[in-house]
Amino acid sequence: MWCRLPFRISTSAIDSLLERADGLISAAQQDNSVTFGKDFFGRIDSENNNLDLLQQLHQDFWPEIADIVDLKVPVVDHTILLIKGAGAPGTALHQDRAYWVGRDPTPTIFSVWIALEDLTEEKGGLILSPDNQVSVSGMSAFNTGAILEHAEDYKQAGGFPITIPPAAATEMKKAMEFISLAKGEALAFDSFEAHTTGPNQTSTPRLAMKIAYSDGADKDRYLIRTDELEDYSPS
Numbered sequence: 019m020w021c022r023l024p025f026r027i028s029t030s031a032i033d034s035l036l037e038r039a040d041g042l043i044s045a046a047q048q049d050n051s052v053t054f055g056k057d058f059f060g061r062i063d064s065e066n067n068n069l070d071l072l073q074q075l076h077q078d079f080w081p082e083i084a085d086i087v088d089l090k091v092p093v094v095d096h097t098i099l100l101i102k103g104a105g106a107p108g109t110a111l112h113q114d115r116a117y118w119v120g121r122d123p124t125p126t127i128f129s130v131w132i133a134l135e136d137l138t139e140e141k142g143g144l145i146l147s148p149d150n151q152v153s154v155s156g157m158s159a160f161n162t163g164a165i166l167e168h169a170e171d172y173k174q175a176g177g178f179p180i181t182i183p184p185a186a187a188t189e190m191k192k193a194m195e196f197i198s199l200a201k202g203e204a205l206a207f208d209s210f211e212a213h214t215t216g217p218n219q220t221s222t223p224r225l226a227m228k229i230a231y232s233d234g235a236d237k238d239r240y241l242i243r244t245d246e247l248e249d250y251s252p253s
């Protein structure tokens with residue numbers, strides 16, 4: 019299940035992020051792989067943890083969805099920058115659940131996927147099934163789906179090696195479409211939503227990111243509770 023978030027994240031929040039991620043982005047100009055800013059947010063070194071930026075982005079949409087998703091102890095499970103280098107390959111079809119069974123025994127993680135620039139299909143934007151689209155109120159039914167068979171394919175390019183095997187993927191992709199997102203637009207998808215992206219066929223890096231939320235009750239591995247993030251102030 020997935021939905022478009024019907025509000026835009028402020029350009030000023032995104033521009034401050036892009037400015038601070040400048041080093042990573044310029045490196046992706048020369049590197050045709052997917053550059054994951056996995057430790058861009060929340061590094062132990064509190065001067066460089068960028069939680070002030072995460073706070074700004076989060077506050078732009080969380081109040082609109084918190085009651086709908088209704089997590090007992092809402093946490094930011096993890097956040098990554100999804101920078102796909104100029105010329106980098108696509109990401110094979112998968113459900114994120116295949117990666118998260120261990121860390122999220124009862125499925126609660128969902129992703130807010132944010133366009134940090136206007137994303138076209140040539141840039142390697144997200145491809146989803148329109149059949150699974152719901153309105154924002156439908157987020158209350160997130161994570162009620164089922165896991166499909168996945169295989170580990172460490173040879174396939176794109177940085178996400180657990181994938182839906184090629185024959186099944188080809189069949190599923192017939193019903194999937196590129197979803198266009200302008201800078202600051204975002205969509206949310208649950209951990210059972212199969213997704214893929216095409217290669218970045220342009221000469222500049224593709225700029226996107228995801229904030230993955232989950233229920234932190236009974237968990238000790240997550241980035242930060244949402245109430246802590248809201249109260250965060252850089253020391």
Ligand SMILES: O=C(O)CCC(=O)C(=O)O
Pocket residue numbers: 100102108109114129131142178213214215228
């Ligand atoms: O960035 C991509 O190409 C794929 C991202 C993805 O699979 C995800 O955000 O879960």
Ligand SMILES: [Fe+2]
Pocket residue numbers: 112113114178213
């Ligand atoms: Fe994914």
